[in-house]
Structure formats: structure tokens, C-alpha cells
Amino acid sequence: MEKINGILVRDLSNSKLVRACKDIGKLVAIMHKNGITHGDLTTSNFIESGNNIFIIDFGLANRTTKSDDHAVDLRLFKEILNSAHADVFEKAWSNFLSGYKSSVDKERFSKITNKVMIIESRGRYARVV
Secondary structure (H helix, E strand, O other), rough: OOOOOOOOOOOOHHHHHHHHHHHHHHHHHHHHHHEEEEOOOOOHHEEEEEEEEEEEOOOEEEEOOOOOHHHHHHHHHHHHHHOOOOHHHHHHHHHHHHHHHHHOHHHHHHHHHHHHHHHHHHHHOOOOO
């Protein structure tokens, strides 16, 4: 284990956070392609150091290739962006998806993002208007 000097993505300026989300999407896709879910994808669990982004805190991680589990990771990150970074949510989420899509095949991307929508349609996540 090694200490990473840097700034939590949570604490970046809005413009830097939006840019970082593309790299975060790529990292998460690579992690998922290797059969790992993080279990706690929040902007507090990524560190920007120089021009690199590092994932930290794998305490809730699991080994799985199930697209449902990967979709839960994405749904949590989306929820965190929407609640903690509402001012830049749309741009940040779009960049995250762009990064994720660039690191997985088209079919896998479609399958996982569709599952995110299914999760969101469940009662627990339904929006109250």
C-alpha cells in the first residue's frame, strides 16, 4: 500500500470535477471488465494526483461479472453526482458515461446503462414530484 498525495475529486472545482469524470468513467469500466465492483463509488473515493485519477477504499468491493452489479455501481455514482454536485450533474454524468463507453464494447455499455434505468424505475429510487 502507498500514500497517494492529491485532492479528493469531491473537493475539486466544478470544472475540474467535470473533466475528471471522464477518466473516472474509464477507470470504472476497466474495473468492471476485470470483474470487480467497487460498492461505494463516490467522489470521495477518487483522488486526483497530477494528471492521474486513483480509486481508493475497496472495503465494499466484490468480484463479479454480473451486469446488474455493475449497474448498481453506476447508479450510486450517478446519485452522488446529483446530490453532492448538482450544479454540474448533467455535464459530469455525461462525461462519466463517455469515459465508461470508451472502455467497454457497445453491447455491454447498452446493457449496463439500460439496467441503470431499470434500477431507477424501482420504487426505492422513484422520484417524487
